[in-house]
Amino acid sequence: MAKGFLIDMDGVIYSGNSLIPGADTxxxxxxxxxxxxxxxxxxxQRTPRDVINKLxxxxxxxxxxxxxxxxxxTGWFLARQKxxxxxxxxxxxGLLSSLHENGYSLVSQDPDFVVVGEGRNFTLExxxxxxxxxxxxxxxxxxxxxxxxxxKGWANxxxxxxxxxxxxATGVKAFSVGKPSPVMMRVAxxxxxxxxxxxxxxxxxxxxxxxxxxxxxxxxILTLSGVSKKENLKRYAFSPDLILNTVGELDLDKxxxx
Numbered sequence: 183m184a185k186g187f188l189i190d191m192d193g194v195i196y197s198g199n200s201l202i203p204g205a206d207t208x209x210x211x212x213x214x215x216x217x218x219x220x221x222x223x224x225x226x227q228r229t230p231r232d233v234i235n236k237l238x239x240x241x242x243x244x245x246x247x248x249x250x251x252x253x254x255x256t257g258w259f260l261a262r263q264k265x266x267x268x269x270x271x272x273x274x275x276g277l278l279s280s281l282h283e284n285g286y287s288l289v290s291q292d293p294d295f296v297v298v299g300e301g302r303n304f305t306l307e308x309x310x311x312x313x314x315x316x317x318x319x320x321x322x323x324x325x326x327x328x329x330x331x332x333x334k335g336w337a338n339x340x341x342x343x344x345x346x347x348x349x350x351a352t353g354v355k356a357f358s359v360g361k362p363s364p365v366m367m368r369v370a371x372x373x374x375x376x377x378x379x380x381x382x383x384x385x386x387x388x389x390x391x392x393x394x395x396x397x398x399x400x401x402x403i404l405t406l407s408g409v410s411k412k413e414n415l416k417r418y419a420f421s422p423d424l425i426l427n428t429v430g431e432l433d434l435d436k437x438x439x440x
Contacts, residue, residue, distance in 0.1 A: 185438050186218035186374045186381060188367070188400070191233070192225070193386030193408020194429055201240040202407045204430015209242050211434055218374045219248070222383075224360040224390065226253035226277045226299035226325035226341075250370045252325040252360030253277040253299060257284035258369055259359050260323065264294050270315055272308055272344065273299030277325060291315075298345050298356065299325040309344065313351040322348060326360030328390070361385075362394030371400070382437070384429060386410055392422045405429050 189195065195205045212219050221233065221244065228236075230246040237244050253273075257280035260267060266285045270293040271277060277299035281288060296312045316322050322345075330340030345356045359365050371381045378399040385391020386408025395402040404422035406412055412425065426432060 184218070184376060184380055186220075186376050187212065188220050188222045188370050188374075188381060188383045188395075189429075190361075190383075190385035190387070190391045190408075191221055191223045194384055194405050195221070195237070195242070196240055197407065199239075201242075202405075202428055202430070204428050206241050208429050208432065208434075209244075215434070215438075217434075217438070218376065220370055220374055221249045222361070222366075222370050223249070224252045224326040224328050226251060226256065226280075226360070227274045227301065228253075229276045229279050230254070232276065250366075250373060251276055251280075252366060253280040255363075255366040255369055256297065256299070256323065256325045256359045257281050257286070259365055260295060260297070261285055267294040269293050269295045269297045270312060270320065271297045271299070272301060272304055272312060273297065273325070274301045274303070292318075293320050295323050296320045296348070297323045297325070298341055298348070300341055304339075304344060309347055312348055316348060316352045316354050322352070322354050322356040324356040324358045324360075326363075326390075327356070327358045328360075361390040362397060364394070364398050367394045367398045367400070371398070384432075388415065388418055388420075388422075393420065396420050403429075403432065 230249040233249045234244045253276040261284040268287040268289045296315050324341055324345045327342045329342045382401040383395030384403045386405045388410045392402045392404055402422040403424045405426050407428045
């Protein structure tokens with residue numbers, strides 16, 4: 183039976199601009215064995231080219247087809263909900279590119295959807311404009327609902343904070359496409375050509391990576407090199423199949439044989 187991996191990036195492969203020890207060796211070994219894998223990120227700002235350029239700077243060689251972002255999942259989703267529709271976007275490069283590639287028009291009035299992604303250039307006027315559109319009937323979609331890291335010096339509010347403003351002002355709940363949504367998890371798995379039982383999700387966050395994997399029947403591996411800490415795992419009603427300090431610790435022979 184073929185087996186493969188969906189691999190979160192920040193907290194698993196790198197932390198900020200630093201490579202997590204062993205991550206490069208792990209990816210090299212997957213390539214050597216022809217094990218299918220996909221880098222899976224909720225970051226909707228970056229295009230696939232941006233992602234592979236960052237990886238290259240850390241010593242990891244990858245192709246654009248090795249990357250699947252929440253922006254790409256959102257473009258896929260909208261194109262199937264309403265082909266050739268129109269969207270008002272609070273977001274940047276990766277999201278704008280994905281919507282365009284999926285046949286969407288980016289408009290400033292009468293959109294079918296208001297779409298919220300990561301960005302540092304939002305103004306209150308843009309948020310207010312989005313509120314008016316949703317009140318006028320546009321559907322509200324978020325690339326993901328990742329929260330702010332709540333750290334001093336962090337310039338990005340986090341999508342969840344921006345979406346919360348629009349939800350509060352309109353009384354409309356956003357539909358989130360990114361992890362842990364089954365939409366992104368299933369599309370990513372299908373891109374690998376695998377069945378659910380053949381797929382492993384590797385991530386550092388219980389609330390997105392591990393929850394998302396469990397909900398769609400994947401095996402899951404939690405790395406403690408990012409957000410989730412071992413002392414906090416008892417709070418959750420679900421558990422990963424395996425917990426590692428870093429992805430470099432994974433015994434690939436044993437995991438693929440199980």
